């Protein structure tokens with residue numbers, strides 16, 4: 531077993547400078563020889579800037595920057611590909627009846643993923659790390675989970691997609707290298723099929739209202755003032771929420787710096803908002819919001835951070851529900 535590289539500088543500090551130089555050159559050799567550092571084998575749901583900087587060159591991995599083209603042009607993570615998250619983009623289209631933020635056509639998405647170097651064939655299984663911005667309101671933070679959900683729809687399983695915790699600001703706050711150089715992706719073959727298992731439509735949601743006592747919850751990720759009807763967002767025709775829906779404002783899942791709260795805090799938040807009736811093993815949670823952005827944040831937290839496997843996603847959200855004349859509760 532090689533000594534941990536992290537302790538070498540500490541040892542070096544205790545020795546005369548000549549030895550320190552020798553030690554650090556040894557460390558360099560060890561690093562050159564290492565095929566895949568052990569830490570890089572642990573590809574979590576959320577990765578730290580340190581991990582990403584250390585491991586990106588050791589794995590078949592595409593780092594996707596979801597910020598605007600302008601932000602990317604100023605500075606980005608070396609090797610990262612720009613694919614801004616916007617309502618009409620590789621990640622999203624306008625849906626039937628002009629629904630905002632609907633999933634793209636599967637074939638377009640698959641072709642796009644192949645073109646930016648995401649391989650998915652018997653011999654390749656590229657991992658993806660998503661890099662979002664951070665802002666108030668938390669729309670930039672929601673881009674990471676929304677694109678993760680879009681990649682699940684593309685057929686990429688859990689274990690293939692991670693989010694950089696704290697987004698690009700966390701990278702710069704650790705003074706890691708950034709660049710303006712734009713990499714040229716090497717296209718790969720992307721073969722999969724769409725996964726729609728977690729998507730539910732408006733009729734399905736209508737059949738699940740008032741079932742909280744059976745462990746079936748509709749969870750609304752909008753801010754409290756929107757949920758309770760005192761504020762009306764532009765995309766909804768009527769105020770309020772889906773009857774019997776509970777409220778867990780998605781903005782609360784992030785710390786002010788855009789990193790995710792701990793799983794302990796997230797579970798406490800969930801319990802506070804919907805009590806102890808929600809279970810990982812029975813019943814169901816259907817997530818919803820205004821148009822499907824914040825709901826993706828809830829979907830991510832519930833499925834990837836808290837281990838719920840009975841979560842469904844209502845992409846039409848309040849926009850479709852209110853505009854198609856379904857009852858709104860205040």
Ligand SMILES: *[C@@H]1O[C@H](CO)[C@@H](O)[C@H](O)[C@H]1NC(C)=O
Nearest residue numbers: 753754755756757758759760
């Ligand atoms: C709705 O939520 C807002 C924001 O939290 C709050 O100030 C307001 O009192 C609430 N209104 C009702 C009717 O509950």
